[in-house]
Amino acid sequence: MDGAAQPRSTGPRQRSWVWGAAGAVVATTATITAVSWVAARTAATGGGPPRPDPQQERQQVVTVYFVGATAVGPRLFAERRQFGGRSDALPWSLGNVVAGNALDPDHSSTWPRRTSLRAARLRHGVVTVDLGGPVVRRPGSLTRADAAIALQQVVRTAQSVTGTRAAVRFLHDGRPTPTVLGVTTRSPVRGGSDDAVLAPVSLASPAEQSMVVSPFTVTGHTTSPLRWDLRRDHVVVRRGRVAHLGCCALAPYWFRVSAPVGSYTLTVRGHGGSSDTRDVRVDPSE
Numbered sequence: 001m002d003g004a005a006q007p008r009s010t011g012p013r014q015r016s017w018v019w020g021a022a023g024a025v026v027a028t029t030a031t032i033t034a035v036s037w038v039a040a041r042t043a044a045t046g047g048g049p050p051r052p053d054p055q056q057e058r059q060q061v062v063t064v065y066f067v068g069a070t071a072v073g074p075r076l077f078a079e080r081r082q083f084g085g086r087s088d089a090l091p092w093s094l095g096n097v098v099a100g101n102a103l104d105p106d107h108s109s110t111w112p113r114r115t116s117l118r119a120a121r122l123r124h125g126v127v128t129v130d131l132g133g134p135v136v137r138r139p140g141s142l143t144r145a146d147a148a149i150a151l152q153q154v155v156r157t158a159q160s161v162t163g164t165r166a167a168v169r170f171l172h173d174g175r176p177t178p179t180v181l182g183v184t185t186r187s188p189v190r191g192g193s194d195d196a197v198l199a200p201v202s203l204a205s206p207a208e209q210s211m212v213v214s215p216f217t218v219t220g221h222t223t224s225p226l227r228w229d230l231r232r233d234h235v236v237v238r239r240g241r242v243a244h245l246g247c248c249a250l251a252p253y254w255f256r257v258s259a260p261v262g263s264y265t266l267t268v269r270g271h272g273g274s275s276d277t278r279d280v281r282v283d284p285s286e
Contacts, residue, residue, distance in 0.1 A: 018089045033148070064093050065153045066100075067146075068199060069271040075261035076156055076257065079103050080207045093161045094129060099151055101206040109153060109248040110146040112139055118174070120158070122166060127158040127186055130171040131180070138182030147181035151189055152197045159191055159236040167191075194221075194250045200268035201226065203278050207265040211257075211281045215258040221250050226258035229263045230257060242268075 036054070063085050065076040079102060083089050095101075095117045100109035116132040137146045157169045167188035170180045178186050203220040206212050207281070218228070226242035242253045257280050268276040 004065045026171060033045050062089055062093050063157070064096055064115050065156045065160070066097070066102040066104070067149055067153060068107050068276075069105075069108055070199050070201075071274050072200060074193070076149065076153055076197050077104070077107055077199050077202050077276065078160075078204055079107065082254065090122065090161050091117060093157050094120050094154060097157050098131065104278075110142055110150045111135070118171075122158075122164065125166055125267070127162060127166045128162075128169045128171060129154060129158065130174055134174055135180055136172055136177055137179065142181060144182070147183050149197065150181055151183050151185075155189055155191045156197065177286065190280050191233055195223070198250060199274065199276065200224070201268055201274040201276055202273070203266070203268060203276045206266075206278060206280050207279055209280070210278075211283045213285045214260070214282050215256045216280075217254060217280070218266065218268075219252065219254045220268065220276065222268070222270050223250050223251055226253065226268050226270050228255070228266065228268045230265070231264055232257055237264070253275070 015086045034176050063078050065078055066079050067074050068077045079105075081093065081096070081125075083092060095119075097109060098111045098115045098117050102108055109163040112134050114133040118130040120129045122128075133145065138144070151168075153171075158168055159165055159171065161282045167190045170177060170185040172180070176186075178184065198214070198221065200223040201220070202222075203218065206216060207221045209217055222242070222244060224242045228240055228242065230235045230238040238259055242255055244251060261282050261284055263279070263281050266278045267275060267281060268277075277278060
């Protein structure tokens, strides 16, 4: 990806979610020869990407947002997480957010190190998130942009997991707090616009360190035309371009990639130096 922003070592029926918290992690590999061009296609207007790969269909996933550096400042990148039908998907996902448990090494969270998630639930159209730790004031190490995107990281993840556009009411140690990281929270915090908070170029799938069967589908969002390549041992083995439908707004894209069995790094690049990467493993077809 474009790099982490200050890493610490981016409708449907409403439901009531169980209180609690947890975390998760992962990491590792990347790494062919010959060069060939592969056609890429954007999602058709009014339509969408093709059905996901069969192995992805069998997975139950949530989308969790982490922070990464971009040419326009810190922005959110989506990571898909398999959760296996957990009843505590909301606190589980938000626990990963505040802990900075990103799968992609270029992603992180800007939440202070000792931040903890005490509870999270959706009720009456509002998500309540109770945080512990030094989160009321903005630390000197964080910029205002870092603080604002950290709150949006929680809001976007909560909305994704609950399938709503709910605002987030922040608590600190069980009580209402006027600020979180110095950002006013007297009223529930609503999600910012896509163009304001999401990365101008991002990959949605395949997930980091995922195993796929060739040909596999690549999806994401972009504000500009893209160039992409697939590399093994830093050698380009596949490459292509993706047109952009529209002018400057964030729009979905998708394309298919065929490659032999092996480990690869997939990179997409847009205008202005923005990019995103994934390490994937192509396995033999079943």
